[in-house]
Structures are given as C-alpha cells and as structure tokens.
Amino acid sequence: MDALILSRLQFAANISFHILFPTITIAMCWFLLFFRLRFIKTRDPAWEEAYYFWTKVFALTFALGVVSGIVMSFQFGTNWPGFMEKAGNIAGPLLGYEVLTAFFLEASFLGIMLFGRGRVSERVHLTATFLVALGTTMSAFWILSLNSWLQTPAGYEIVNGQFHATDWLAVVFNPSFPYRFAHKLLASALTASFLIAGLCAWQLIKGSATAGTHKAMRTALVAAAIVIPIQFVAGDMHGLNTLEHQPAKIAAMEGIWHTEKGAPLTLFGIPDEKAGETRYAIKVPKLASLILAHDAAAEIKGINEFPGAHPPVAPVFWAFRVMVGMGSLMLAVAWFAAWQLWRKRRELDDGKVRLPRPLLYVLAGMTFSGWVATLSGWYVTEIGRQPFMVYGLLRTSEIATHIAPPMIALTLTAYLIVYGLLLVTYIGVLKYMAENPFKHAPIPGGNAALGKAGV
Amino acid sequence: MTWAQLLPLIFLAVMGLALLAYVVLDGYDLGVGLLLPLATESQKDTMIASIGPFWDANETWLVLGVGVLLVAFPFAHGLVLQALYLPVAVMLIGLILRGVAFDFRVKAPLQYKAFWNRAFFAGSLLASSAQGWMLGSYITGFEQGLLGLAFSLGIAITLPAAYILLGAGWLIMKTDGELQARAVHWARRVLWPMGVALVAISAATPLVNPAVVQKWFGVPEVFALLPVPLTCAIAFFAVRWVVTHPEVVKAGYGWVVFVSTVLIFVLAFFGLSYSIYPDIVIGRMTVWEAAIGTESLTVIFIGVAITLPVIIVYTVFMYRVFWGKARDLTYN
Numbered sequence: 001m002d003a004l005i006l007s008r009l010q011f012a013a014n015i016s017f018h019i020l021f022p023t024i025t026i027a028m029c030w031f032l033l034f035f036r037l038r039f040i041k042t043r044d045p046a047w048e049e050a051y052y053f054w055t056k057v058f059a060l061t062f063a064l065g066v067v068s069g070i071v072m073s074f075q076f077g078t079n080w081p082g083f084m085e086k087a088g089n090i091a092g093p094l095l096g097y098e099v100l101t102a103f104f105l106e107a108s109f110l111g112i113m114l115f116g117r118g119r120v121s122e123r124v125h126l127t128a129t130f131l132v133a134l135g136t137t138m139s140a141f142w143i144l145s146l147n148s149w150l151q152t153p154a155g156y157e158i159v160n161g162q163f164h165a166t167d168w169l170a171v172v173f174n175p176s177f178p179y180r181f182a183h184k185l186l187a188s189a190l191t192a193s194f195l196i197a198g199l200c201a202w203q204l205i206k207g208s209a210t211a212g213t214h215k216a217m218r219t220a221l222v223a224a225a226i227v228i229p230i231q232f233v234a235g236d237m238h239g240l241n242t243l244e245h246q247p248a249k250i251a252a253m254e255g256i257w258h259t260e261k262g263a264p265l266t267l268f269g270i271p272d273e274k275a276g277e278t279r280y281a282i283k284v285p286k287l288a289s290l291i292l293a294h295d296a297a298a299e300i301k302g303i304n305e306f307p308g309a310h311p312p313v314a315p316v317f318w319a320f321r322v323m324v325g326m327g328s329l330m331l332a333v334a335w336f337a338a339w340q341l342w343r344k345r346r347e348l349d350d351g352k353v354r355l356p357r358p359l360l361y362v363l364a365g366m367t368f369s370g371w372v373a374t375l376s377g378w379y380v381t382e383i384g385r386q387p388f389m390v391y392g393l394l395r396t397s398e399i400a401t402h403i404a405p406p407m408i409a410l411t412l413t414a415y416l417i418v419y420g421l422l423l424v425t426y427i428g429v430l431k432y433m434a435e436n437p438f439k440h441a442p443i444p445g446g447n448a449a450l451g452k453a454g455v
Numbered sequence: 456m457t458w459a460q461l462l463p464l465i466f467l468a469v470m471g472l473a474l475l476a477y478v479v480l481d482g483y484d485l486g487v488g489l490l491l492p493l494a495t496e497s498q499k500d501t502m503i504a505s506i507g508p509f510w511d512a513n514e515t516w517l518v519l520g521v522g523v524l525l526v527a528f529p530f531a532h533g534l535v536l537q538a539l540y541l542p543v544a545v546m547l548i549g550l551i552l553r554g555v556a557f558d559f560r561v562k563a564p565l566q567y568k569a570f571w572n573r574a575f576f577a578g579s580l581l582a583s584s585a586q587g588w589m590l591g592s593y594i595t596g597f598e599q600g601l602l603g604l605a606f607s608l609g610i611a612i613t614l615p616a617a618y619i620l621l622g623a624g625w626l627i628m629k630t631d632g633e634l635q636a637r638a639v640h641w642a643r644r645v646l647w648p649m650g651v652a653l654v655a656i657s658a659a660t661p662l663v664n665p666a667v668v669q670k671w672f673g674v675p676e677v678f679a680l681l682p683v684p685l686t687c688a689i690a691f692f693a694v695r696w697v698v699t700h701p702e703v704v705k706a707g708y709g710w711v712v713f714v715s716t717v718l719i720f721v722l723a724f725f726g727l728s729y730s731i732y733p734d735i736v737i738g739r740m741t742v743w744e745a746a747i748g749t750e751s752l753t754v755i756f757i758g759v760a761i762t763l764p765v766i767i768v769y770t771v772f773m774y775r776v777f778w779g780k781a782r783d784l785t786y787n
Contacts, residue, residue: 059558063511063557063558064554064555067555068551069518070551071547073521074521077532078536078543078544081534084525084533085529088525088751089748089750092525092751092755093751093755093758095522096526099522100758100762100763104770107511108769108770110511111508111512112773112776115507116508402537407540410541411544414548418551422551422555428563429563432563432564
C-alpha cells in the first residue's frame, strides 16, 4: 500500500476514534449544567448525585477526547503536510481560534469544575461548569466551520496554488456550515441522551440505581424524544444543501447512477461501481426526488455525470443507510419511552422511573447507538467529499506525506492497538461505574474522606 | 521593520512562549509521572492529586505551540513534523497512555490500578524521552549521522532528568511529611546527573551546529552573554543548597527548588532561541520564509492579542484556586 492510502487509513482511524468522545462531551456538559441548576433550585440531593456521577463519566470521556485530539493536531503536519501549505491561510486561523477561544477555556475550567468544590463558591463553580460547556460548544463551532469550508469553500481566491481568504465572514459562515453545525450539536445531544439513558437503564436492571439515576434517566429520555424529530428536520435541510453544493455526494448516498427526473428512492441494494448500477435494488418511485428536492419530478444528477471526481459509492451508500436506520430506531425508542413515562406520570411523584423491563434492555443495548449514527454520518460526509480535500478544488492525493509507507504502517498499527485497548477499557469502565456508582464517588453532602482520590 | 516583517516574529515569540510554558508546566507533571514508581500506594494517590486539576490545561500549551507552528509557519511545519515522524508518534502514544491512565487508575476496578499506575509511568517516560529526542534532532538540523544521533540520544535522557527535578520541586511545594522528604531525596539524586548532562549538551551544541560558535564566542557577544551561564550556575547551586539542607525545606523555602529549576529552563530556552534565531529550521528556513500570508497572520494576531491575556489571567486564577498543599481529590 502506498503512503496516500496508509495516511488516509491512519487519519480515518484517528478521527473515528477522536470523534467518539467530543460527540459525548459537547452535549453532556449542558446536561451537567442542567443537573447543577436543578440542584441549586430544588436542593434535592438526587440532582447533586446525578451531577457527581455524570461528572465522572464526563471527565473520563473528556480525557480521551483531549489525548486523541492532540494526535489530530499533529497529524496534519506528519501525514498531510500539503494541506497547511496550500490551505493554511484559511484553515490556520480557524484552527488557531479553536485553540485560543475554546480549548484553553474548557481545559482550564474543567479543573475547577471537577475539583474546585469547597475551594470556590457555588457561583464560581457553576460558572466553571458553564464555561466548560461553552468551551466544548465553541470548539465544535470552529472545527465544524473548517470542516464545512472544506466541503463548501467560500470567501477565497487562489493565488499561485494557495488559498487566500477574501471574506472571513463568508469563510466562517460558509454555505453548509449552519446545517452541519446544527446537525452535529443535535447528534451530540442524542448521543449523550442515549448514553445516559442506556447506563441508567443498566443500573435499573442491575439494581444499582439511585435517586440520581431516576433524575438523569428522565432528563435524558425527555431530551432524546424532543431532539430526535428536530434532528430529522435538520438532516433533511442538510440534505437539500448538499444536493445544491455536492451533487456527487448525494448521487453516491442514493446510489443513483444516471441523471433522471423523478428519481426513485433505493431502500436497499448493492452498489456495483464497475457495472455502474445498484444490484438487487428495492426502489420506491419518485421518492428520492421528493425527499431530496421536495419535488417529486425534480431532476437528480447521477454518478456518471462526475467521471473521476465522485466518491466511492458503496461505503457512502451503506453508511447513509446505517445512519438513517439508527436514527429511525432512536426515534421509535425515544418516543416509546417518553410515552411510557407520560402514561405513568402519576406514579412519578416519588421521582422514580418505571419502564417495562424489555424496554430497559433495549435502552441499555442502545447505550452507544449515538456512536453508530455519528460515525456513519461522519463517513457519509467525509468519504462523500473524496477524492477532494477541498471540494472540487484540491485533491487529497496532492497533499499527502512523503514518509516511507512502512513507517506509516508501523504507527498505524500502534495507534490501532492503543485505540482498541482504550475503547474496550472505556466501555468496561463505564459499565463498572454504573454498577458501582458509589465506589469512588463521595456521597453528596457527605464526608469528603469517603471520596478519596476520585479523580 | 515593517508590519509584514514584524508579524512572523511576534508569532515566533508566541510559539516560543507556548512551548516554554508547555515544557515548564507539563514538565513538572511528566516529572511526577516519572517519579511515581518510587512512591508508596497512598503517596501515589497524593502525587496524582497534586497534578489532577492542572494537567489538562498544561497539555493545552503544547497544542498551542504546535498550533502556531501549524497555523503561522505551515512551510516549516510539514518539514519539521515529517522529519520527526516516529518520535512524534511515540510522544503521542505516551501522552495518550498517560492522560487516560490518570482517569482509569481510579475509575477502573481496583485490581487494574497497578496496571494503570505503570501505564502512567510508561506514558510519561515515552513522552518525555521522545520530546528530548525531538529537541536533539531539531538542534542538529535533523542530522542523521552518528554524532547527530548520539546528541539526540543525550537529550532524550537529559530532558526526562530535568523533568524529574522539576517534578520533585513541585512535590516539595505541594506536599509535606514523608512524601516531601522523599521528594527532596529524589531531587538530590537527579541533580548532579542532570547538571553534568546540561553542561555536556551546552558544550556539544557548537560541535553539532558550528553556526552557534560565532553567535556565542565572538566579542562582545561572549561578555554580553556571560550572565546566562552564570545565572544557571547560581540557580543550580541554590537547588543543591536547599536539597542538602532539610532544615531549609522545613523553614518553608522548598519552593526554591522549583523556581530555580524553572529559571534554568528559561535560560536554556533563551540560549537556544538566541542560537537559532532567525531560522526556524536551522540552516534551511528563516522565520519569514516559513510564515503564511500577512493578512491571515493579522487575522490570527487579533485573536491572540485578545485571548492570550485572558488565557493567562484564568490560568493564574486556576493556580490560585488550587494553591497550597495538595489535598485528596474528591468531587465534593
């Protein structure tokens, strides 16, 4: 394998691993802020307990996000040196602002949020929690802005093969940015909701639930039920935007090979790039045009219109179906659970969640459903951008490293081993923490000595 | 000097500041990680607690330093990072192990704690040695000859030793009793080897990089620069005096170890910067050749001018919140 393929694999591995953790922390911190605010308002210790337990999960997840994020910041230079040389004038300031306005903020106030109680006032502690939440969200803002610019570049000119910004507002708020940013924040909210609900369900199954478990679970289920339809609307709008700016990506997502009016929606099938067709396709007439353009007779461009400049079809086609399928499942489960909560609302006076046992198992099984949806969505958008780094303007092959392939293969293997180990450990530790909620955590309002070294 | 010429220099200064802040701040927590195997179980907890609230923010300075290199000097960035491909990967894996071990050691089931303690040490060792190696090959201009490799190897051993001294100094400030006494002992053990190595490196630098000779040993430079090694020597002997006089530590002057070590770091850093300036990759690329367009630098400059002071303010605030002896870390 050559350096380009290996570098792409390595970058894919790193970014896939990295994205798992910010996807959780971006939204989870707002959940924490909510728990904290509820405690301050009601003085119900259950809310405080929920805050402590999920703060520990947050800290662990954040640490994994930080260390894998540091890897990302080096990968640009080690594996894609051409990227900063050609697009550095645009990408540089966006990345720079991320570090300056977001990364320092979250990393610094996280210390106070985690360990500052008793050393700072309740107000300062609450502010620290808010600043960490703000930091994670601003971080997403800058990264999504850069990523969107790579997909739908705007506000630039090319001089001697280098990109130069002509209008920074147009760069930051490029055409796909609002959709991508909204889609990502909502995805994060769903990922965090299902993670919280799933672990709480596991606690209920295992008998390790506490008063805080019930509070957190209700919050997460209500949030998921509200957010998921909004996500479908946001996704639809994002799709319209992609059709306008990246028609080749849409063609690959839908498995449409020939340009046609009133294109059918392919529910399932096996895209065959050599033959230029989707085999065994199950189609619904005109539905693709209706969904994509909100017009049943609209013309949708096929992959054949983009010779040598379209993404690999099968992975994009499949990833898209996994994302939509998982989203639909999340919708069904979240609404069913919310309905169950509403049905038993009169019994909720004691603050306990009473859900049917099979539903608890379903929720526990879907603890990481947000990861599946996020990763597949990420693959749709990133593989869908290929063969370009900057859509339509700069090919990925033009910016790859000149490092000897065996060296890249070596580091790739090392990263994969470390990531595999960490992923297994992370999931194992979450399970362990759910089953032993008071193992290291102090009892809220109790003696500090009980919570020895609960980092 | 025009604005276009000045801007790259400003960013060079920002990058230097970030990397210096990184080496000092993450240096002490890497040092604590390197000392971990020497402590008892409960001391390990206290040591980790002493760096718990800080390490995240400390590592951010590395991201800023590399970020400025990436953002402001893209032409040097690719060259430097491709030449350092393997040590960068080693360092990153070390930092990953360390960062997660920190959390896992207390959250994972108890029987795995020893494993994560070892991972914390191993990660600290990988990261600090790799940083030393990178520094060494950077100074030699990525020279692959025997002399260059030997030089890199020398710094790969010296930098962790310097971090250990820094970490011991930190522990002297942040702990008391038995652990503090041990930290004094550790500082005493590592002091001379580190001092000798630093002198050897200073002597070797002109050997591996002849351009440095004129900058330091011309007249009047040699006299103007004399305070640098002199102050280093004074700081060194200040550390030695404190660590060999336990009553001085008891009297509350333990901080001298940390502060003097930081001073040595700062001076070494100054000396190095002076040797290299105005190149960003020695002998190959000046800071102006490596910089991106003035308009983009101006955009980032506005951000830096506003945010960097704010970052420094809340970093100081954070250190004040956790001022004093380390307590057990709790969420309560």
